[in-house]
Every structure is written in structure tokens, then in C-alpha cells.
Amino acid sequence: MSRSPNVLFLLTGSIACFKACAAISRLVQAGVTVQTVATPNALRFVGAATLEGLTGRPVFSELWQPGRALDHIELARAADLALVCPATANTVNRLAAGLADDPVGALFLAWELDRKPWWIAPAMNHRMWQHPATTAALTRLRGWGVQVLDPIDGPHACGENGAGRLIEPEQIVAQVLAALASP
Numbered sequence: 001m002s003r004s005p006n007v008l009f010l011l012t013g014s015i016a017c018f019k020a021c022a023a024i025s026r027l028v029q030a031g032v033t034v035q036t037v038a039t040p041n042a043l044r045f046v047g048a049a050t051l052e053g054l055t056g057r058p059v060f061s062e063l064w065q066p067g068r069a070l071d072h073i074e075l076a077r078a079a080d081l082a083l084v085c086p087a088t089a090n091t092v093n094r095l096a097a098g099l100a101d102d103p104v105g106a107l108f109l110a111w112e113l114d115r116k117p118w119w120i121a122p123a124m125n126h127r128m129w130q131h132p133a134t135t136a137a138l139t140r141l142r143g144w145g146v147q148v149l150d151p152i153d154g155p156h157a158c159g160e161n162g163a164g165r166l167i168e169p170e171q172i173v174a175q176v177l178a179a180l181a182s183p
């Protein structure tokens with residue numbers, strides 16, 4: 001790749017957004033162009049100024065934002081890899097339903113799934129992770145070619161323990177850089 005690789009980094013409303021910020025920072029330091037996208041609920045956990053400060057680019061968070069009317073198509077066209085991180089149970093289920101009424105869902109439907117990787121890194125309570133709605137949605141997404149960076153076992157912010165913790169930022173960054181380096 002002659003230009004710097006371009007990653008679309010989509011954040012959704014999880015407590016693990018702070019870990020996503022660490023991954024974004026490391027990707028930028030590694031020379032990756034990172035364009036962030038955030039749901040309104042993600043912006044309750046991390047500010048737009050933080051995402052712009054980390055990447056040097058304004059976050060895309062609103063389909064109807066003046067001047068950004070075609071971003072849901074153009075950002076999908078420009079990126080080499082998309083990563084939803086952290087991916088909430090809500091967004092996993094919304095993507096599997098093909099809903100496109102927010103930037104994350106619209107970009108997913110505009111993405112060339114057969115040509116470019118779309119990854120999701122879920123983060124949620126272990127009961128949400130094991131819920132049949134979530135497992136069915138993940139099976140559907142995997143069937144469409146989406147790669148899932150499986151969460152790990154461990155303590156949750158709610159005080160419970162189990163599978164559902166977002167994988168660590170170093171692992172996310174290592175996997176993204178390896179994918180970008182492969183032909």
C-alpha cells in the first residue's frame with residue numbers, strides 16, 4: 001500500500017470506550033490514518049474532542065450533519081478496514097438486522113463486505129453476551145463475512161465476572177496492523 005492505511009474506527013456506547021481510545025492512539029502512532037465514528041451513546045462515554053484530538057479528524061456521529069451528508073458512503077469507500085470497538089449488544093443486534101438509521105448501520109450497509117474486512121470487538125455483560133439474541137446476531141454477521149474479535153473472560157464494570165470483556169488494546173492493535181500489512 002503506497003498511502004498510509006486508513007481505518008474506520010466505530011465506537012458504540014460501552015464503558016470500554018476508554019480502552020478503544022488507547023487502541024486509537026496506538027494505531028495513530030503506528031502511522032495509520034484513523035477516522036472515528038461514534039453513536040450518540042458512545043459520546044456519553046468519550047468526548048468528540050478526545051476523538052478528534054487523538055486522530056486529528058472530526059468524529060462522524062450524525063447522519064444529518066451539515067457538510068457531511070455523504071460521509072456514510074465516502075468514509076466506507078476510503079477505508080481499508082472497519083472496526084466496531086467496543087461493539088455493544090445493541091449495535092451487534094442492529095447490524096445483524098441491517099438497520100441503517102445511524103452512521104454505524106449506514107456505513108455497514110455501504111461497506112464492500114466481499115472485498116474489505118469489517119471487524120467487530122464486542123464488549124458487554126456476560127449475560128448479554130450469552131443471550132440467544134446476541135449469539136444469533138453474531139452467527140448471522142459471521143455468515144456475512146464479519147470477523148469477530150471475541151471478548152475475554154474477566155471482571156465487568158457491573159461487578160460480575162464472565163465472558164464479555166473487550167480484548168485488550170494491544171491485542172486489537174496487533175491484529176489490525178497484521179491485517180493491514182497482509183496483501
Ligand SMILES: Cc1cc2nc3c(=O)[nH]c(=O)nc-3n(C[C@H](O)[C@H](O)[C@H](O)COP(=O)(O)O)c2cc1C
Nearest residue numbers: 012013014015039041042088089090091123124125
Ligand atoms: C454505564 C453504562 C455502561 C454500559 N456498558 C455497556 C457495555 O459494555 N456493553 C453493552 O452492550 N451495553 C452497555 N451499556 C448499555 C448501552 O449503552 C445501551 O444498550 C445503548 O443503547 C447502546 O447504544 P449504541 O449501541 O447505539 O451505542 C452501558 C450503559 C451504561 C449506562
